[in-house]
Amino acid sequence: MPQRGDELLRNRRLKLERLLARGIDPFPPRFNRSHTTAQAVAALAAGPGGAEVEGSEVSVAGRMIRMRSMGKASFADIEDSEGNIQLFLRKNTLGDEYALLDDLDLGDFVGATGTMMRTRTGEVSVQVQTFTLLAKALRPPPEKFHGLRDVEQRYRQRYLDLISNREVHETMRSRSRIVSAIRAFFDSRGYLEVDTPVLVPVPAGAMAQPFITHHNALDRQLYLRIATELYLKRLIVGGMDKVYEIGRVFRNEGIDADHNPEFTLLESYEAYADYNDIMRLVETLVPEIASEVTGSTTVIYQGTELRLASPWPRLSLHEGVKQYAGIDLNDYPDAASLAGKMQELGVPATYAESRGRLIDKLVGTYVEPKLIQPTFLVDYPVEMSPLAKASPADSRYAERFEAFAAGMEIANSFTELNDPDIQRSRFTEQEELRKRYQGEDLDRMDEDFITALEHGMPPTGGLGVGIDRLVMLITGQSSIRDVLLFPQTRSTQPPPGTDQNQENEQVPEA
RNA sequence: GCCCCCAUAGCUCAGUUGGUUAGAGCGCCUGACUUUUAAUCAGGGCGUCACAGGUUCGAGUCCUGUUGGGGGCACCA
Numbered sequence: 001m002p003q004r005g006d007e008l009l010r011n012r013r014l015k016l017e018r019l020l021a022r023g024i025d026p027f028p029p030r031f032n033r034s035h036t037t038a039q040a041v042a043a044l045a046a047g048p049g050g051a052e053v054e055g056s057e058v059s060v061a062g063r064m065i066r067m068r069s070m071g072k073a074s075f076a077d078i079e080d081s082e083g084n085i086q087l088f089l090r091k092n093t094l095g096d097e098y099a100l101l102d103d104l105d106l107g108d109f110v111g112a113t114g115t116m117m118r119t120r121t122g123e124v125s126v127q128v129q130t131f132t133l134l135a136k137a138l139r140p141p142p143e144k145f146h147g148l149r150d151v152e153q154r155y156r157q158r159y160l161d162l163i164s165n166r167e168v169h170e171t172m173r174s175r176s177r178i179v180s181a182i183r184a185f186f187d188s189r190g191y192l193e194v195d196t197p198v199l200v201p202v203p204a205g206a207m208a209q210p211f212i213t214h215h216n217a218l219d220r221q222l223y224l225r226i227a228t229e230l231y232l233k234r235l236i237v238g239g240m241d242k243v244y245e246i247g248r249v250f251r252n253e254g255i256d257a258d259h260n261p262e263f264t265l266l267e268s269y270e271a272y273a274d275y276n277d278i279m280r281l282v283e284t285l286v287p288e289i290a291s292e293v294t295g296s297t298t299v300i301y302q303g304t305e306l307r308l309a310s311p312w313p314r315l316s317l318h319e320g321v322k323q324y325a326g327i328d329l330n331d332y333p334d335a336a337s338l339a340g341k342m343q344e345l346g347v348p349a350t351y352a353e354s355r356g357r358l359i360d361k362l363v364g365t366y367v368e369p370k371l372i373q374p375t376f377l378v379d380y381p382v383e384m385s386p387l388a389k390a391s392p393a394d395s396r397y398a399e400r401f402e403a404f405a406a407g408m409e410i411a412n413s414f415t416e417l418n419d420p421d422i423q424r425s426r427f428t429e430q431e432e433l434r435k436r437y438q439g440e441d442l443d444r445m446d447e448d449f450i451t452a453l454e455h456g457m458p459p460t461g462g463l464g465v466g467i468d469r470l471v472m473l474i475t476g477q478s479s480i481r482d483v484l485l486f487p488q489t490r491s492t493q494p495p496p497g498t499d500q501n502q503e504n505e506q507v508p509e510a
Numbered sequence: 511g512c513c514c515c516c517a518u519a520g521c522u523c524a525g526u527u528g529g530u531u532a533g534a535g536c537g538c539c540u541g542a543c544u545u546u547u548a549a550u551c552a553g554g555g556c557g558u559c560a561c562a563g564g565u566u567c568g569a570g571u572c573c574u575g576u577u578g579g580g581g582g583c584a585c586c587a
């Protein structure tokens with residue numbers, strides 16, 4: 001039974017058969033490339049003082065993305081990761097080899113050897129002396145002019161997006177440079193980069209739902225980490241005074257424009273620092289990276305100019321909520337009174353929510369959207385911050401800040417709680433809140449971590465930065481999917497090993 | 511998890527108040543062409559209108575369900 005697009009595939013297969021019949025390997029193992037496309041273009045300007053000299057020998061390779069045939073002469077544009085270059089192929093130069101063009105298609109990889117030249121119209125070209133097929137494409141590429149627009153296909157088949165939409169390469173290159181710049185930043189300040197476990201017995205260190213898995217030999221349930229925090233602090237206990245990790249963490253929660261179930265988190269910890277030191281670190285780090293990657297400490301995010309240069313203003317959470325929501329949190333010390341006040345002001349709130357969650361709602365609704373230019377929101381209520389040390393000046397608040405830009409949270413930091421007994425009671429409180437407020441994400445008791453703290457942890461400043469969001473901010477992307485090469489999508493193929501026939505028909509019964 | 515929107519050729523998109531045989535550009539196939547630039551010229555439409563039902567004399571179009579995607583809410587970073 002004919003499939004959709006069958007004819008296109010069949011044509012390519014026929015060409016493959018013809019090539020094989022002529023003894024041509026459609027997938028040869030190697031090709032000696034002497035120049036990338038960009039280097040080949042540069043080779044044309046290799047004369048004294050950058051003067052243009054034709055005739056340099058080059059061997060270039062790439063995917064054939066356009067083809068213009070005039071009968072006994074043809075122009076093919078090939079593309080590699082750096083750019084593209086035109087091949088000028090003539091029958092009287094290539095002889096019988098010219099016929100190979102009949103069996104090439106857009107999307108094929110080819111290698112060509114020849115000399116650099118400019119055509120009559122001024123186009124930099126390789127005058128080809130010999131060329132070979134390097135890999136046959138059995139499926140057609142997306143349309144050459146409009147590119148691939150279908151977002152579903154762009155994410156599911158990212159390679160087509162990369163072939164078709166050049167700007168995706170640029171975003172991903174920026175992402176890579178951002179991560180490199182972060183490493184350089186911490187490395188140069190004497191931090192040690194470390195790796196901590198992804199598979200953990202207790203999914204603690206943040207308030208989130210975990211992915212659950214099972215280890216057969218140990219016969220016990222394990223979790224994918226939701227944060228790296230508690231392991232990094234164990235290293236601080238062990239005397240590694242400055243550590244950081246850039247790692248994937250996993251949260252079993254919703255997927256939307258700024259949430260992916262797995263995302264990249266930077267965490268750093270520094271002994272003898274506090275959250276004020278970390279604020280200075282963040283307001284130095286972010287503009288430095290932006291400058292490194294874009295050449296400027298100002299970025300345009302969705303039409304808004306963001307000035308990332310330090311210093312960033314500090315706004316206390318208490319003050320922010322008073323200013324933007326019109327509520328003085330200190331007047332409402334418990335969940336019930338706060339919920340009552342919120343309802344009175346017409347803010348959606350119920351008595352089934354914890355005080356921390358109510359405050360989070362107030363901040364998320366009234367304060368965060370106002371924080372367009374980079375701002376530190378400081379001193380979070382203790383009940384929202386089970387891993388942060390309480391302020392000596394006011395024990396209702398913790399020495400914690402979050403950094404916002406474009407209304408988006410980009411960093412979270414505290415002066416770390418290092419008193420094991422208080423940490424235990426904070427964890428216990430979280431476990432109790434979990435029982436009382438079902439459905440809320442809360443942190444979990446980690447006994448091994450308490451034991452570590454009992455061995456003594458120096459005063460420490462810690463930091464967490466969502467790398468994907470930082471990349472969004474710096475590259476101007478409004479969806480996290482556009483800074484991830486392979487964002488999570490609902491898979492259409494059945495899991496391996498499930499008893500479903502190859503024709504893939506599963507019918508969920510009614 | 512809830513609400514709204516979307517799905518037509520390999521790709522990008524049209525498709526009228528339900529009305530003949532489903533439309534265009536690119537791509538593809540055949541032919542012409544030895545300096546083209548989204549090459550051009552002549553010819554060719556290549557389709558399970560996401561899937562399954564329903565209404566109707568008649569469905570790409572209307573209704574229901576399903577799948578996938580997008581946006582919003584909720585949750586989180």
